[in-house]
Amino acid sequence: xxxDENCRQVNNAQITSYKPSSILRNSMSNLPQSQISRxxxxxxxxxxxxxxxxxxxxxxxxxxxxxxxxxxxxxxxAIGAPPEGMxxxxxxxxxxxxxxxxxxxxEVGVSFQPNLELITSMHPDIxxxxxxxxxxxxxxxxxxxxxRFTLYQEEVDRWNELTEFTRQVATAIMQPDSGEVYxxxxxxxxxxxxxxxxxxxxxxxxxxxxxxxxxxxxxENSLVQAVLDRLGLSNAWQEPTSQKGFSIVGVEAxxxxxxxxxxxxxxxxSGNIADxxxxxxxxQYVPSIRENNLITVPPFWVFxxxxxxxxxxxxxxxxxxxxxxx
Numbered sequence: 001x002x003x004d005e006n007c008r009q010v011n012n013a014q015i016t017s018y019k020p021s022s023i024l025r026n027s028m029s030n031l032p033q034s035q036i037s038r039x040x041x042x043x044x045x046x047x048x049x050x051x052x053x054x055x056x057x058x059x060x061x062x063x064x065x066x067x068x069x070x071x072x073x074x075x076x077x078a079i080g081a082p083p084e085g086m087x088x089x090x091x092x093x094x095x096x097x098x099x100x101x102x103x104x105x106x107e108v109g110v111s112f113q114p115n116l117e118l119i120t121s122m123h124p125d126i127x128x129x130x131x132x133x134x135x136x137x138x139x140x141x142x143x144x145x146x147x148r149f150t151l152y153q154e155e156v157d158r159w160n161e162l163t164e165f166t167r168q169v170a171t172a173i174m175q176p177d178s179g180e181v182y183x184x185x186x187x188x189x190x191x192x193x194x195x196x197x198x199x200x201x202x203x204x205x206x207x208x209x210x211x212x213x214x215x216x217x218x219x220e221n222s223l224v225q226a227v228l229d230r231l232g233l234s235n236a237w238q239e240p241t242s243q244k245g246f247s248i249v250g251v252e253a254x255x256x257x258x259x260x261x262x263x264x265x266x267x268x269x270s271g272n273i274a275d276x277x278x279x280x281x282x283x284q285y286v287p288s289i290r291e292n293n294l295i296t297v298p299p300f301w302v303f304x305x306x307x308x309x310x311x312x313x314x315x316x317x318x319x320x321x322x323x324x325x326x
Contacts, residue, residue: 062173062174062175064084064123065081065083065124065125065126066085066124066126066128067085067086067087068086068087068108068111069128069129070092070096071130071151071303071304072129072130072149072169072305074097074098074301074307074308075169075305075307077098078307079166079169080175080178080182081170081173082102083105085105085106085118085119086106086107087108087111088107088111089101094299095266096299096300096308097300097308097311098311106118108122111129114140116139119140120143125145126144126145126146126147127140127144127146127147128147128169128172129149130150149169151165151305153243154221154243158222158223159226159230159309162305162306163183163306165305165306166179166183167183170182186309189310189314193313194231196317196321197232197233197317197320198232199324200324201234202234203234203235203236204234204235204236204259205217205235205254205257205261205262205288206224206228206262206264207254208266208268209268210248212280212281213281213282214250215254216247217237217239217246217247217248218241218245218302219235219237219239219245219246220238220241220245221242221243221244221245222241222245222246222302223302223303223304223312224245224312226309227309227312231316231317246302250282251281251282251283252282254286255285255286259287259288260288260293260295261289261294262296263294263297264296264298264300264302265298265299266299273294273296274292274294274296278292295320297316297319298315
């Protein structure tokens with residue numbers, strides 16, 4: 001039958017293994033020619049659609065990964081390809097930058113001493129880390145495909161480095177387009193945030209407490225400085241910093257700096273920080289404590305990648321907006 005032959009040709013052009021069944025032919029034998037043609041076309045369309053969905057699904061899949069550093073883990077999550085396992089999940093969700101990690105992500109131990117037996121049982125395609133804190137165990141490199149990225153190098157444009165890192169991670173899992181989409185989204189968000197605080201001109205002094213008397217101050221080379229530069233804000237700390245962008249000083253070093261103090265919450269200081277510091281030793285002489293105009297921002301991974309940079313930017317701008325309200 002001519003229409004039956006046409007139907008068979010359409011189907012074979014898309015899926016070569018398909019052959020109309022005798023049941024289909026029998027069910028069509030008593031139908032008018034126009035209905036047979038419509039049934040053939042609909043059946044062929046359904047098969048073709050199923051074929052293309054399968055192809056697209058396969059193409060959009062990504063290798064299974066385990067992230068031994070928070071920087072790689074948060075980047076994988078941000079580009080829509082969360083790792084199957086990562087290190088120190090609970091600590092990250094408390095003090096890192098992404099609060100809503102999937103419950104499906106498996107805890108694989110601490111970064112410098114991961115659970116090799118568990119990782120082996122998970123059969124990951126790739127294990128990822130960076131050079132900030134993690135030292136790869138040779139056993140991992142022998143058994144699995146491993147990627148170790150270098151971050152926080154000296155004398156580089158930190159923002160460009162974090163952007164390129166995102167591209168490298170996305171390329172490693174064969175999802176370069178996802179990386180570019182996320183980078184563009186971050187840039188758009190940063191530009192929007194910058195527009196919100198164009199009138200702000202007071203220098204900022206950004207710290208995190210290490211103990212009752214010592215703080216880490218963020219300056220040149222830090223993720224913090226990279227964000228301030230993108231937002232058009234001034235950093236009051238101009239002293240030398242480490243390769244990762246911070247100085248460790250006593251509280252007394254803050255007393256004579258005229259700037260708005262921004263404290264990043266952490267294990268040593270969180271909650272109602274202003275009340276905690278108002279009458280405490282040298283803290284009470286720091287200008288923002290004395291004048292009761294301290295700014296606090298929630299935790300973020302200070303040695304992180306673009307997700308951490310964006311979280312800090314959003315939290316800082318929100319705090320500056322609230323501080324500017326009379």
